Every structure is written in C-alpha cells, then in structure tokens.
Amino acid sequence: MAIINVRDFGAKGDGCTLDTLAIQKAIDACGKGDTLLLGGKGFYNVGTLRLKSDIKFVIETGSELCGSRNLEHYYANGFYHNEMVDTISLIYALDCDNIEITGGGKIQMNGDAFVNFDAWCPSEVNREEMVKEYEEQTVVGPETKVTRPSQPIFFNNCKNIHIHDLKVFNSPCWTFTFSNCDGIVFENMYVDNHNRIANNDGVHFTASKNGVVRNCTFLCGDDCFAATCITNTEGVCENIEVSDCLMSSRSAAIRFGHLYSKIRNIVVKDIKILPSNRGISIFSGDDGIVENVKISNVQCETHIHAGGWWGKGEGFIVCAADAKGQIKDVTIENCHFIEENPSIVAGTDGNVDGVKLVNCTFEYKEGSTHPYFKNKMDLQPNIPTLQPAPFKTGDTLYVFGSENVTLNGEKI
Numbered sequence: 519m520a521i522i523n524v525r526d527f528g529a530k531g532d533g534c535t536l537d538t539l540a541i542q543k544a545i546d547a548c549g550k551g552d553t554l555l556l557g558g559k560g561f562y563n564v565g566t567l568r569l570k571s572d573i574k575f576v577i578e579t580g581s582e583l584c585g586s587r588n589l590e591h592y593y594a595n596g597f598y599h600n601e602m603v604d605t606i607s608l609i610y611a612l613d614c615d616n617i618e619i620t621g622g623g624k625i626q627m628n629g630d631a632f633v634n635f636d637a638w639c640p641s642e643v644n645r646e647e648m649v650k651e652y653e654e655q656t657v658v659g660p661e662t663k664v665t666r667p668s669q670p671i672f673f674n675n676c677k678n679i680h681i682h683d684l685k686v687f688n689s690p691c692w693t694f695t696f697s698n699c700d701g702i703v704f705e706n707m708y709v710d711n712h713n714r715i716a717n718n719d720g721v722h723f724t725a726s727k728n729g730v731v732r733n734c735t736f737l738c739g740d741d742c743f744a745a746t747c748i749t750n751t752e753g754v755c756e757n758i759e760v761s762d763c764l765m766s767s768r769s770a771a772i773r774f775g776h777l778y779s780k781i782r783n784i785v786v787k788d789i790k791i792l793p794s795n796r797g798i799s800i801f802s803g804d805d806g807i808v809e810n811v812k813i814s815n816v817q818c819e820t821h822i823h824a825g826g827w828w829g830k831g832e833g834f835i836v837c838a839a840d841a842k843g844q845i846k847d848v849t850i851e852n853c854h855f856i857e858e859n860p861s862i863v864a865g866t867d868g869n870v871d872g873v874k875l876v877n878c879t880f881e882y883k884e885g886s887t888h889p890y891f892k893n894k895m896d897l898q899p900n901i902p903t904l905q906p907a908p909f910k911t912g913d914t915l916y917v918f919g920s921e922n923v924t925l926n927g928e929k930i
Contacts, residue, residue: 519551524562531560531581536591538564548573556581556623565591569611577623577684583608585667587631592667601748602668602691610672617673618680625671629690629715632666666690673699674749682706689718693738696722697749702729711738713768719744720765725753735764741799742771747779759785766792768827770799771818774811775845777803777899786813793821795829797855800836802843802869803900811848819856819883822891830896830904831858833880836873839864839900839919844871851876858885860909863930864897865919875925880914 525531527547528540541556541564548554550572556562559580565588569575577583585608586592594604597612608627611617667690673679674697685708686693693709696702704721711718720736723729723745736742742765745755765771771791775781779802791797797818802808813834822831829835833855838845845865850873855861857880863873895905895916909916915930917923923930 519553520549521553521555522548523555523557525557529562531556531558531562533561533563533584535563536565536586537562538567538591542567545570545573556583556621564608566593566595566607567609568595569609569614569617571614572616574618574620576621577619577625579622581621581623583623583625585625585627585670587628589632589665589667595672597672597674597697599669599749600751605669605672606665606667607672608667608670610669611674611676613675614673615677617676617678620681620683622683623685625684625686627667627670627687627689627693629688629718630712632690633715635714668692669695671695673697675699677701679703684708686710688712690715691717692719692722694721695724696726696729697724698753699723699726700728702726704729704731705733707734709734709736709738713737713739715739722746723755723758724748725750725755727754727756729758731760731763733762736766736771738767740767740769741773742767744773745781745784746773746776747781748776751778754780754782756782758783760789761786762788764790764792765794767794767796768823769829770794770796772797773799773801775801775806775808777801777841778805778843779808780806781808782810784811786811787815789816791816791818793819795823795827796820796832796835798834799829800834800845800848801900802838802845803841804843806841806843808845809847812851813849813853814851816853818853820858822858822885824891828896828898830891830894831885832896833857833861835862835864836870837862837864837897837900838869839866839897841866841869841900844869846871848872849874849876850878853878854881855879855914856881856883857914858883859894859907860913860916862895863917863920863923865921867919868921870920871922873920873923877926882912882914
C-alpha cells in the first residue's frame with residue numbers, strides 16, 4: 519500500500535496552474551489500497567476528477583482542492599440525472615467500491631462563479647416593495663446558470679464509501695450525492711454553502727441504503743440533508759441514520775421523500791436546527807411511500823426567508839396532500855420547535871396514517887419577514903402554489919386529511 523503524492527506527477531498547488539491532468543495521472547497510478555495525497559500547503563486548481571475503487575484520498579490540513587471557475591474544465595460523466603440531466607462533477611466515481619476521502623483539508627467549489635447575483639428568481643412578491651421594506655434581508659436567490667457543475671461530488675452504484683474530517687465550501691449544486699449506493703459513512707464534516715444559491719444540498723442520498731451521517735455541520739441554501747429516489751424512481755432509500763448534527767437552511771434542514779420516492783427505516787436524533795425555512799420535511803406524492811421514521815431530540819427554530827424557497831416557517835411538515843402516495847408510522851419524540859408558522863400534518867383521504875408526537879413542545883415566535891408570507895400554507899412540491907392558511911397567527915400545529923395522529927397519546 520503506497521502513498522501516491524500528486525506533486526510527484528506534476529501538480530503545482532500554486533492556485534494558478536490547472537492541476538487536473540497531473541492529479542488524474544496520480545489517481546490512475548494508484549493500486550489497490552494506495553493513498554492519494556494532496557500534501558503540504560497549497561491550492562490545487564482542478565476540473566473534473568474521476569476516482570477509482572480501493573483508494574484513500576487524503577487532502578491534508580493546509581491543502582485545498584479548488585474547483586475551477588471555468589466550466590470548460592469540467593465534463594459530463596455520462597450518468598443521466600432525472601432532475602439535472604447531465605451529471606457534471608468536480609469529483610466522481612461510477613461503479614466503484616471502497617473509497618475514502620479525508621485528511622483535514624478543504625474543498626472549495628467556487629459555486630458563486632456559476633450564478634448571477636444581479637438577477638432575481640421568479641417570486642410572488644414585488645422586488646422593489648420587498649427591498650424597500652426589508653433592506654436588511656437577502657430577499658431571493660439569484661438566477662442559476664443553466665449549465666454548472668450539477669453534482670460536484672458524485673457517487674453512483676458504489677459500495678463502502680467513507681467521507682470524513684474535511685471542510686467543504688460554496689457548492690454550485692448538490693454538494694455530495696450518493697446515488698444507488700450501499701454502505702455510506704459521512705462524518706465529522708463541515709459544509710458551508712452560499713445561502714443564496716438554490717439546489718446546493720449538503721448531502722443527498724438517492725435510492726441508497728445503509729447510510730450514516732453524523733457529527734456534521736451544514737450551512738446551506740437548500741436542504742442540509744435529503745433522502746429521495748430522484749436518480750432512480752424504481753429504487754428505495756432505506757436504513758438511514760442522521761445524528762449529532764448542526765444545521766441551517768433556506769429550505770429544509772432535513773428532507774425525506776419527494777413526489778415518487780420510496781423511503782423507509784429512517785432514524786434522526788440529536789439535531790440542532792438554526793433558523794431555517796423548514797425544520798424537518800417528510801413528503802410523498804403519487805407512487806411514493808415513506809414509512810418507519812423515528813425522530814428524537816431535535817431542537818429547531820424556523821425563520822421565513824423571503825423569496826421562492828420552499829417552506830414558510832414550519833417546525834416540521836408531514837405531507838402527502840393532493841397525492842396517491844402514503845406516509846405511515848412516523849414518531850417524533852422529545853423535540854422542541856420554535857416556529858413562525860405551525861407544524862403541519864397534511865394528507866388526502868387518510869393517506870398519512872400513524873403520526874405519533876411524544877413529549878414535543880411548540881413555541882410561536884413572531885418574525886420580521888414580509889407580511890405576505892405570514893399565515894400562508896406552503897405544501898410544495900405537492901401543491902406548487904401557496905395556499906391561504908386555514909390556521910391563525912400563533913397556532914403551532916395543524917392537522918388535516920390524516921389518520922391516527924396523536925399528541926402524547928391523545929388523538930388530534
């Protein structure tokens with residue numbers, strides 16, 4: 519088991535030279551069990567890198583892997599992504615096993631190079647009105663360019679992936695994606711993304727199983743952690759644990775499910791959520807099902823960030839409204855929610871069945887966001903437009919269209 523130093527293959531790490539080819543040569547030279555080393559203090563400017571099985575990629579403290587700000591330095595890896603179409607990555611692995619990325623160093627993705635901060639996303643609120651009344655707020659997200667590194671660190675059909683002890687910054691899109699993977703450990707990570715860039719999820723498991731995310735910090739514009747089946751609508755995302763994390767998001771801190779995803783056997787525990795549009799989201803649409811979810815010891819505060827973000831200050835939302843999908847057997851225990859709008863359990867014809875709230879407390883907190891967003895019910899993505907709120911200011915929990923929803927054993 520050798521140590522392969524990228525500098526021995528011509529990598530400069532001077533922040534100016536494009537080191538892609540040199541580092542790729544070093545990766546290709548690695549044998550089974552070898553360590554790829556980015557050592558010493560340096561800034562390694564790169565485009566797309568392709569990993570292989572049975573290697574350990576070490577980015578040492580003082581070293582920084584920097585994604586190029588020039589899109590021409592990236593290429594599509596050939597995986598068709600149902601949402602993003604072309605999969606363009608900074609680092610990727612397809613059909614590989616036994617990969618570890620660690621070392622105490624940094625990965626800088628330079629996501630701001632792929633957005634236009636002077637443009638404004640479509641919004642139901644007049645821009646000038648919002649700026650005039652709420653100049654202190656970042657109002658809406660910028661316009662994201664159509665082409666960008668869409669899956670910066672991407673694994674598909676891989677087994678035994680261990681990512682740990684790194685700091686990652688400024689992703690242009692889903693930061694870490696595990697698609698059709700089995701055996702994922704993601705721990706002791708710090709992910710700090712620009713809070714005005716849409717889609718920059720911290721970690722996204724899609725149609726993957728047997729995954730752990732623990733002892734991490736996520737500061738994201740979009741979901742901090744998401745589990746769906748977006749890359750494989752026939753797949754299942756199952757046996758996932760998220761624990762001991764600090765999170766803040768302009769969307770949801772934690773999201774399980776999407777319109778057609780099959781999600782099961784989920785554990786969430788010991789989480790602190792700083793002001794986010796939504797705390798915890800559990801969604802199902804047509805053909806989707808989410809089942810056997812256990813959430814405990816969550817301290818959550820929400821804040822309605824103006825603009826087109828999903829979520830309007832709910833501590834949690836369990837939603838299969840206007841859909842044929844199902845959500846069943848969800849337990850939320852020993853959690854405290856400070857909310858600008860109430861937590862919601864929303865179904866249609868009882869397709870949400872068996873939500874147990876045990877020793878949960880709720881606290882309404884008046885926010886400073888534009889009055890337009892107060893008392894609006896946001897059930898996106900199931901219902902794409904904001905609905906007039908059936909609840910009143912100060913309410914902390916609202917339930918409809920659901921079966922067997924209980925609070926401390928009492929049916930709601």
